[in-house]
Amino acid sequence: MSVPGSRDSLAAMPDSVATTNDGGRIAVRQAVVAILRQLGASLRDLLPVVLVVGFFQLVVIGRPLPAGIEPATLLLGIVLVVLGLTLFVRGLEIGLFPLGESLARELAERRSAVWLFVFAFALGFGTTIAEPALIAVAGKAARVVAEAGRLGDSPAAIAQFAWQLRIVVALSVGAAVVLGVWRILVGWPLPLMIIAGYLVVLLLTFVAPPTIVGIAYDSGGVTTSTITVPLVTALGIGLATCIRGRNPLLDGFGLIAFASVMPIIFVLVFGLLAF
């Protein structure tokens, strides 16, 4: 049996092959090849950054690294980033994506709107909490807020602020996916809804404390990344394919667009309440 629609060549392999001794060896070899390919992709992601930073450091600045930055630490950090991202993305591809995509398709086919909405919310929330870029930016934001003297200096308070921020953003992405699914079901035009979202953002910007505005705007951009995009897009395309009169390419996309406006609104409201 195969996992339908999986992009993973291993998962598509029949069980009988994978369980025999010889097949096991093939499976291991294929897993190693897949990891190495992913390693190449992570390196390709990193290469332009290393080239640009290297060029500016050597040619423009023209001096060794500033004090406090150990070349060895930097290098080890880069190695860890590449290794970590490789493991992370490959793990998603063999674990979460096949399972999540088949779930998204199956729930889209059943006509139970309640379960669909519950799933849409839970999917948006769960993927966003695990999003590495959001963990990074929320941590950075919490440290900057603490340095501005708004939190106190205790690491626990900083960690708590970062966690609250991530929960707020995850709730907003859950709400965004629910709204996006609702839009696909009723067929409302995407641009009008996005424009309405922009208007709410602008109104809130004027009443929210200025200190949260930058963080709020940025949190819209970081949510839609490694985990969220593939699963949420799969849900959207699955739904648009199942419903008559919907074009998967026109209606399937656009969920991500909601997921980048809604966090701004939620974080601005969070700022209103928290500061």
Added chain:
Amino acid sequence: MLATLGATIIDVLPIIAVVFGFQFLVIAKRIDHLGRILAGFAMVVVGLAVFLVGLDMALFPIGEMMAFQLVAAECLPELADGQSRHWSHFYWIYLFAFAIGASATIAEPALIAVSMKAAQISGGTLDAFWLRVAVAVGVAFGITLGTWRIVTGLPLYWFVLGAYVLVILQTWFAPRTIVPLAYDSGGVTTSTITVPIIAALGVGLATAIPGRDPLLDGFGMIALACLFPIITVMGYAQIADYRQRRRAPS
């Protein structure tokens, strides 16, 4: 490292609960390849922890150190007597922002896949390569504008408002099929490696430039990097559409 590992288990727990919960309660079907799927989740947890450790060791320091070095006096033009710093003196940081935005985007695998799909739907009107260039220019321009905003200290919402107005106007005139893709192109381009560097660059810049506050001015670059690709992608589709229509009647 172990503490990070403990934290990432909690990070990944919600999505694990969601997929397994729905699988057992709603779908009520046996999961094929359960062992492999569990191994995948273990890799996600470990990979996330390793990435986060590397993030603090490399990505944040890189962004901050480039911001500090490129606006240090050695990289700026000499000041004549009585002359004060003008925003145009900080050209290296603008160039760096543009270069890092463009180069990181053009090679992004997610973008390559999306642009090929978009070229397909357009039926030959759009070209996958130029679509990628449009997104890369959008990201690079957004980040550069973000650094300029931090240097000048202008309010972020002016830029976001301006970009929103442009997006709304273009939505009216751009070919209908490109609109959802253009909206999504903003989101997919911000990769897990570039986002932390850009965030650190902004905060570092707002710390290094006198008179700027990291909390008030340091954020916003990621937002601009997500908005401008929408504008450039729709702009490219409009140009391609216009050229197509001009060619068609003859």
